[in-house]
Amino acid sequence: MKRQSPVVRTAYYALTGLLSFAAFSVVSAYLRMNGIGLPWTEVVSGGYRVNGLVALLIGGTIGVVIAYAGESLARKRGNPAYYYAGPVVIIVVLAITVLLLYGGACGYCKKVVCSPNPVKECGTNVRLSWTLFEIRCVCAAIVKTLLSLL
Incomplete structure (x- = not known):
C-alpha cells in the first residue's frame, strides 16, 4: 500500500488529535x-472548568499515538479501513460520555438542586470557554405551591 500525501497525512493526524482532545475534555469533566x-x-x-492547554497536550498526544497506530496497521496489513478505526473509536467514546454526562446532570438536578420538587428541565450546556460544561436545572415548583396552600 502506498504512503499518503503529506497534506492528507497531516490532516489525518490533526483530525484525530482534535477528536481525542474533545473526548479527553469531556471524559475529564464527567470524571x-x-x-x-x-x-x-x-x-x-455553574459547571466544571477543564484546563484547555493541559487537555490539548494530553488529548492531542493520545490522538497522535492513535493516528500513528492506525496508519501503521493500515500500511502493514494493506487495509485502509484501519485509518478509520482510531477516529471512529474516539467518536464513539465521545458520544457515550456526552450521554453519561447528560444523565448525570439530570440525576444531580433531581437529587441536589430540585429536591423535593420534581425536575421540569435538565441538561448540560457546552461552551468553548473556560467553563466548558454548565449544568442546567429548571425545577417545577409543585411542592412549594402545595406547602403554601396548607
Whole structure:
C-alpha cells in the first residue's frame, strides 16, 4: 500500500488529535462530576472548568499515538479501513460520555438542586470557554405551591 500525501497525512493526524482532545475534555469533566478530582479540572459555579492547554497536550498526544497506530496497521496489513478505526473509536467514546454526562446532570438536578420538587428541565450546556460544561436545572415548583396552600 502506498504512503499518503503529506497534506492528507497531516490532516489525518490533526483530525484525530482534535477528536481525542474533545473526548479527553469531556471524559475529564464527567470524571470530575463523579467525584474523581483530576489536577486539570475544577468545579466552578455553574459547571466544571477543564484546563484547555493541559487537555490539548494530553488529548492531542493520545490522538497522535492513535493516528500513528492506525496508519501503521493500515500500511502493514494493506487495509485502509484501519485509518478509520482510531477516529471512529474516539467518536464513539465521545458520544457515550456526552450521554453519561447528560444523565448525570439530570440525576444531580433531581437529587441536589430540585429536591423535593420534581425536575421540569435538565441538561448540560457546552461552551468553548473556560467553563466548558454548565449544568442546567429548571425545577417545577409543585411542592412549594402545595406547602403554601396548607
